Structures are given as structure tokens and as C-alpha cells.
Amino acid sequence: QVQLVESGGGLVQAGGSLRLSCAASGSTFSSYFMGWFRQAPGKDREFVAHINPSGGQTYPKDSVRGRFTISRDNAKNTVYLQMNSLKPDDTAVYYCAAGARNGLPVGRIMTYDYWGQGTQVTVSS
Numbered sequence: 001q002v003q004l005v006e007s008g009g010g011l012v013q014a015g016g017s018l019r020l021s022c023a024a025s026g027s028t029f030s031s032y033f034m035g036w037f038r039q040a041p042g043k044d045r046e047f048v049a050h051i052n053p054s055g056g057q058t059y060p061k062d063s064v065r066g067r068f069t070i071s072r073d074n075a076k077n078t079v080y081l082q083m084n085s086l087k088p089d090d091t092a093v094y095y096c097a098a099g100a101r102n103g104l105p106v107g108r109i110m111t112y113d114y115w116g117q118g119t120q121v122t123v124s125s
Helices: none
Strands: 004-007 010-013 018-024 033-039 046-051 058-060 068-073 078-083 092-099 119-124
Touching: 004 092, 018 033, 018 092, 018 119, 033 068, 033 078, 046 068, 046 078, 058 068, 078 092
Parallel strands: 010 119
Antiparallel strands: 004 018, 018 078, 033 046, 033 092, 046 058, 068 078, 092 119
């Protein structure tokens, strides 16, 4: 069982930056694949980025590549999403998720077993 708590969301102007954090409970954090998803009002939840258990491989969504960076600190049981050059279209509730099963598509919601409660990111124009 893993419990995830996101933080770091807020209101920022277009072009600004935010760093989201996701703190995980449990001693097996370093064995989980981690992902960030987001959901804008009236839209489906969509994949943003994924990182493997060691942190050596990351997979950002094409539309955020070069602006968003996913990273993790296994000693702190925390995964991060650094978001730069934010755009109004990035406005959404951002969720972190943990998955234990290797070999599944990283962008699929069903790949992940545990979810946080989400943190709101609002980008003003």
C-alpha cells in the first residue's frame, strides 16, 4: 500500500515556473514506477510524465518535453515535476501516481495502482 500526497500547486502567470512534489509513504517507494497526470475542467485525465524506479529513465509527454522535468529522490520518498515556461493550457489538477508492474504502457491510467488527491495548477495569461 502506498499513500501519495501532492503539493506545490498554485497560481502563476504564463511563462512562470512551479515545482510539484509528491511525497509517498511506505518503505518500498524505490520499487515503484511513478507518473504525473493532469485533468483540466471538462476533459479526461491525461498523462504528463513518467519515471522508472531508479530515476534513470524518464518519459515526458510530447507537449511538455523541454518545459517539464520529472525527477525523484528515493531517499526522501518523493517525486517531483518541475514545470517551466507554463502556458494557460497547462491549467489543470495535477495528480501523481505509483505503479508496481513493469512492462505496461507508461501513459495509461490503468498502469498505476495508487493515486494522490491532486494539486491545482492555474496559469493566467
